[in-house]
Amino acid sequence: KDATHNCSAYMIGEQNQIQKALDDGEPSGTAGVPILEVLKKKELKDTAVVVTRYFGGIKLGAGGLIRAYSKATSEGINATGVVIRKLMRVISTTVDYTWLGKLENELRSSIYQIKEIQYLDQVNILVYVEETQKETYIAWITELTNGQGHITEEEMLYLEEEFS
Incomplete structure (x- = not known):
């Protein structure tokens, strides 16, 4: 509440x-x-930044304000980090327990990321798959399980990955 800007x-x-x-309230464009x-x-998308300034009696001038706000923004982004959000399809594969070892091993050494493994009367493996890779993934899983896996397309979710 004590902020000037x-x-x-x-x-x-x-x-x-x-x-x-x-x-x-700062001079226009500064x-x-x-x-x-x-x-x-x-190149950030879907991003909002607020920089709060408390007037300390030092007049920075237009150039100083521009540098101060730019630097504060850059340092804030660097401190918080940036994530990439990808819209992914969750694909569920249900198999008998006899397939678990092979399927889990293959998935962990692949480009695909396991979301969750549910241990029920059968094993249900939920995997994040890019929409463009969906058909390739389904064909791969079908081949790996000799057609024994029950594959269903689930919801679309955003997956966040750290950007370096």
């Missing part, structure tokens, strides 16, 4: 269709736009 910017959409920069430019430079 809460300046912000955001970019939303796969093609950055929605962009907004707010200076919150706060929100530099924050937005950092988001653009880092």
Whole structure:
């Protein structure tokens, strides 16, 4: 509540269709736009940043404000980290326990990521699969299990991976 300025910017959409920069009382273009430019430079999507400034009696001038807001944005992003969110299809494969060892071993050494293994009367293995890889994955699992696996397509979920 003691903040002098809460300046912000955001970019939303796969093609950055929605962009907004707010200076919150700072001289025009010295706060929100530099924050937005950092988001653009880092190619971040669906991201919002708020930089809060408490006036300490030092006048930074336009150039100093631009540098301060840009630096605060970059340092904040670096400190929090960036994740890549991929929309994935969850595919369920239900097999008898006799297939578990082989199937789990093959999956763990593949490009696919296991979401969960459910141990019921049969084993149900849930795997994240990119939509473009769905048919390839299903054919691979069918071959691995000699057609013994019951395969169903489940929900679509976002999977987050750290970006380095």
